[in-house]
Amino acid sequence: MLHLRLLTPTDRTAEVISLVEKTVGTAHLAVVPGASRDPHGDLVMCDVAREAGDELISGLRELGIDECGSIAVDDIELSLSQRADRAEKDAPGEGSDAVVWEQLVAATHEESTLSVTYLAFLSLATMIAACGVVLDNAILIVGAMAVGPEFGPLAGFCTALVRRAPRLAWRAFWALIVGFAVAIVITVGFSHVMAWLGQFDAAKLEADRPNTAFIYQPDTFSLVVALLAGVAGTLSLTSAKSGALVGVAISVTTVPAAANAAVAFSFQEYRQAWGSTEQLLLNLLGIVVAGTLTLLIQKALWSRRISAKPAPSSRPDLP
Incomplete structure (x- = not known):
C-alpha cells in the first residue's frame, strides 16, 4: 500500500x-x-x-x-x-x-544527479578495484563493485528512454560519462602515487591473474551477465525490492573495468587498457538494453492486465 x-x-x-x-x-x-x-x-x-x-x-x-x-x-x-x-x-x-512511474522517475532522477557524493563513491570504488586488480584479489573486486553507484544513472537512462524524457536521459548520460571519466583520472593519479610508494608496478599487472584476468578479456558471458543484471536491477527498482540491487552491483564488471583501464594506462599497458574499456562499454550497453526492454515489457503487460481486469462488484462497506 x-x-x-x-x-x-x-x-x-x-x-x-x-x-x-x-x-x-x-x-x-x-x-x-x-x-x-x-x-x-x-x-x-x-x-x-x-x-x-x-x-x-x-x-x-x-x-x-x-x-x-x-x-x-x-x-x-x-x-x-x-x-x-x-x-x-x-x-x-x-x-x-x-510500476509506479512517478515514483520511479523521482527515484532515478535523484540517483542520476552528478554530485560530489556520487563522484566520491565512484572514485573510491574505482581505487579499491585498482588495488584488487594489482593484487589479483577477488574480494577487493567484489567490494568495489558493491560500493559503485553507477546503476542509478543507468536506471535513470532506461527510464528516460521509456518515458521519452530527454532531459532525464541527458542528465543520466552526463552523470555516467563524467563520473567514469573523473574516476579514471583520479585512479590514474592514485596508481602513480602507489607506484611511487612501491606498491604498484608493471610486473604485477602483467603477471598471471587468474582471479581478475576476465576484467580486460570481454567475451560472450560478459554481455549475457550484463543483460541478466540489467533485467534484475530494473525489476528490483520497479518492485521496490532494493535488496536485490546489491546482487546486481556485484555481478557486473563496470567499476573493475574502469579501474583496470586506469592502472593499465598508468603503466603503458595499452592492450589491457583497451580490453578493459571494451568490457566497460559492453556491460554498460547490456544493462541499458536489458533495462529498457524490461520496462517496456512491464508497461505493456501492465496495460494489458488493467484493460482485461473486470471492474469489482459493489459491496457494502465493512463496519
Whole structure:
C-alpha cells in the first residue's frame, strides 16, 4: 500500500475527493479542512493499493495538484485494516508487479544527479578495484563493485528512454560519462602515487591473474551477465525490492573495468587498457538494453492486465 498526503486549495478539494473515491483500490480517505497554511487550503490523506497508485497520481497531476498544492507519497510497511485488504483485492493486478512511474522517475532522477557524493563513491570504488586488480584479489573486486553507484544513472537512462524524457536521459548520460571519466583520472593519479610508494608496478599487472584476468578479456558471458543484471536491477527498482540491487552491483564488471583501464594506462599497458574499456562499454550497453526492454515489457503487460481486469462488484462497506 501507498500513503498519499495531499495539500489542495479549498476550491480543488472536492475534485480531489471525487477522484480518490472513484479510483479502485483506495481506502482510508481523510480530509482536514483548512489544515494547510502554505499553500493555503486543505489536507487530504488516503491509502491506495500499489497497483492503483500510478493511476491515482497521474489523475492528481492532471488536476494540477502538483502545481497548485502538493503530492507526497510514502510506502506503507504495515497496514492492519480490512478496508486496506479489500482495496488491494479490488485493484487490478498484483502490487509486486505494479510500476509506479512517478515514483520511479523521482527515484532515478535523484540517483542520476552528478554530485560530489556520487563522484566520491565512484572514485573510491574505482581505487579499491585498482588495488584488487594489482593484487589479483577477488574480494577487493567484489567490494568495489558493491560500493559503485553507477546503476542509478543507468536506471535513470532506461527510464528516460521509456518515458521519452530527454532531459532525464541527458542528465543520466552526463552523470555516467563524467563520473567514469573523473574516476579514471583520479585512479590514474592514485596508481602513480602507489607506484611511487612501491606498491604498484608493471610486473604485477602483467603477471598471471587468474582471479581478475576476465576484467580486460570481454567475451560472450560478459554481455549475457550484463543483460541478466540489467533485467534484475530494473525489476528490483520497479518492485521496490532494493535488496536485490546489491546482487546486481556485484555481478557486473563496470567499476573493475574502469579501474583496470586506469592502472593499465598508468603503466603503458595499452592492450589491457583497451580490453578493459571494451568490457566497460559492453556491460554498460547490456544493462541499458536489458533495462529498457524490461520496462517496456512491464508497461505493456501492465496495460494489458488493467484493460482485461473486470471492474469489482459493489459491496457494502465493512463496519
